[in-house]
Amino acid sequence: MIKVDLSHAKLAEDLNDYKDKVAEIHDMIHNKTGAGNDFLGWVELPTNYDKDEAARIKAKAAELSKEIDVLLVCGIGGSYLGARAAIEAINGLYPTNKVEILYIGNTFSSTYLAQIKEYVKDKEFGINVISKSGTTTETSVAFRIFKELLEETKGKEVAARRIVATTDAHKGALKTLADQEGYEEFVVPDDIGGRYSVLTAVGLFPIAMAGIDIDAMMEGAKAAQDHYNNPDLATNDAYKYGVARQILGKKYPAEMFVTYELQLSNVAEWWKQLFGESEGKEGKGILPHSAVFSTDLHSLGQFIQEGSKVLFETVLKVTKPQLDLTVPSDPDNLDNLNYLAGKTVDYVNKRACEGTIDAHVNVGGVPNIVIELDEMNAYSFGYMVYFFEKACALSVYLLGVNPFNQPGVEVYKKNMFKLLGKPGYEK
Numbered sequence: 001m002i003k004v005d006l007s008h009a010k011l012a013e014d015l016n017d018y019k020d021k022v023a024e025i026h027d028m029i030h031n032k033t034g035a036g037n038d039f040l041g042w043v044e045l046p047t048n049y050d051k052d053e054a055a056r057i058k059a060k061a062a063e064l065s066k067e068i069d070v071l072l073v074c075g076i077g078g079s080y081l082g083a084r085a086a087i088e089a090i091n092g093l094y095p096t097n098k099v100e101i102l103y104i105g106n107t108f109s110s111t112y113l114a115q116i117k118e119y120v121k122d123k124e125f126g127i128n129v130i131s132k133s134g135t136t137t138e139t140s141v142a143f144r145i146f147k148e149l150l151e152e153t154k155g156k157e158v159a160a161r162r163i164v165a166t167t168d169a170h171k172g173a174l175k176t177l178a179d180q181e182g183y184e185e186f187v188v189p190d191d192i193g194g195r196y197s198v199l200t201a202v203g204l205f206p207i208a209m210a211g212i213d214i215d216a217m218m219e220g221a222k223a224a225q226d227h228y229n230n231p232d233l234a235t236n237d238a239y240k241y242g243v244a245r246q247i248l249g250k251k252y253p254a255e256m257f258v259t260y261e262l263q264l265s266n267v268a269e270w271w272k273q274l275f276g277e278s279e280g281k282e283g284k285g286i287l288p289h290s291a292v293f294s295t296d297l298h299s300l301g302q303f304i305q306e307g308s309k310v311l312f313e314t315v316l317k318v319t320k321p322q323l324d325l326t327v328p329s330d331p332d333n334l335d336n337l338n339y340l341a342g343k344t345v346d347y348v349n350k351r352a353c354e355g356t357i358d359a360h361v362n363v364g365g366v367p368n369i370v371i372e373l374d375e376m377n378a379y380s381f382g383y384m385v386y387f388f389e390k391a392c393a394l395s396v397y398l399l400g401v402n403p404f405n406q407p408g409v410e411v412y413k414k415n416m417f418k419l420l421g422k423p424g425y426e427k
């Protein structure tokens with residue numbers, strides 16, 4: 001399903017030197033003995049996720065899909081990125097499923113929110129508000145605005161039926177509100193942090209609303225759980241990737257995650273939070289960056305090829321496209337393109353990928369890690385998520401950092417609260 005190719009990575013160290021350390025960290029993860037060990041619920045989630053809740057998710061999605069045309073997913077960071085990544089990667093950017101999925105709660109941009117308000121005001125819409133803490137300001141502000149709109153246009157009873165809250169099982173402002181209003185509730189497990197939560201109700205409800213088979217996604221994740229439950233660096237590709245990026249990270253401060261499909265740009269956003277928030281602390285970490293090729297080869301390609309040597313690339317290559325087209329033959333051939341007639345567009349895309357890797361690695365001196373995924377569907381998405389989660393935990397522990405906290409995010413919030421005059425933050 002996933003193959004990691006390090007033949008273009010130009011590693012300055014022997015991977016094997018990390019064998020013992022990796023086996024030690026594998027035990028730390030599985031025996032929960034490392035820093036942040038109360039956030040390791042994702043490790044066995046594909047096996048022991050709440051099946052009753054999954055059934056409720058599917059039932060509510062089926063029921064709500066009959067009633068609404070637009071679902072507003074209201075969350076930020078790990079509370080929406082995984083769902084968005086899955087929905088776009090699997091359904092594409094112009095999907096045919098009935099319910100349109102839009103994202104709010106991820107910004108204070110008044111123009112963005114006002115435009116969405118205008119767009120949905122005469123439509124049949126519902127809201128999935130997602131917040132583990134229940135207090136994230138971006139999410140709370142957007143939810144208040146759209147909840148008011150829904151209640152004003154449809155009445156409180158219909159609104160309560162169309163609002164689904166995904167939050168902590170026991171505490172928080174959102175939990176209290178959901179209990180009081182009688183919203184359908186799903187749970188963010190205590191032992192799973194936001195960036196590791198896509199395979200919980202956080203991701204699964206919006207994904208189900210997009211018409212995607214969440215059982216297949218969990219089966220894919222389970223296959224990855226079994227496959228990567230293996231301390232042997234020689235055969236565990238998730239660990240190979242985790243080690244290789246740390247070796248490269250000693251020389252290069254940035255990692256550029258590259259895909260060749262526009263619909264994977266939010267997989268990159270999800271990946272950036274996963275690695276950036278897990279690793280960027282104590283003055284350490286590799287800056288996670290991303291690009292979609294060949295699109296960005298026409299903007300960033302020059303820098304990557306010949307600019308300062310600050311990055312390595314991690315290329316996610318999907319072997320089989322979901323759809324394909326053939327370049328037509330043209331008798332006049334005025335564009336001189338007949339040499340491609342009869343070839344598929346994906347054939348061209350793959351040659352662009354091969355040519356770019358060769359140019360960047362062998363001419364530009366930019367190391368490439370290549371991660372090959374056979375295809376993109378619900379099953380393989382679940383598999384891929386687990387692969388990156390496991391790779392990330394290993395990689396960040398290898399750096400000597402707790403992968404599961406994010407103390408730095410609080411600093412801007414405190415400043416903002418002070419400036420906004422939030423009670424308790426006055427001075």
Ligand SMILES: O=P(O)(O)OC[C@H]1O[C@](O)(CO)[C@@H](O)[C@@H]1O
Nearest residue numbers: 077078079131132133136194409
């Ligand atoms: O689900 P919540 O609590 O609203 O948090 C959303 C996001 O904000 C963060 O807590 C950072 O502020 C992320 O870790 C998380 O994914």
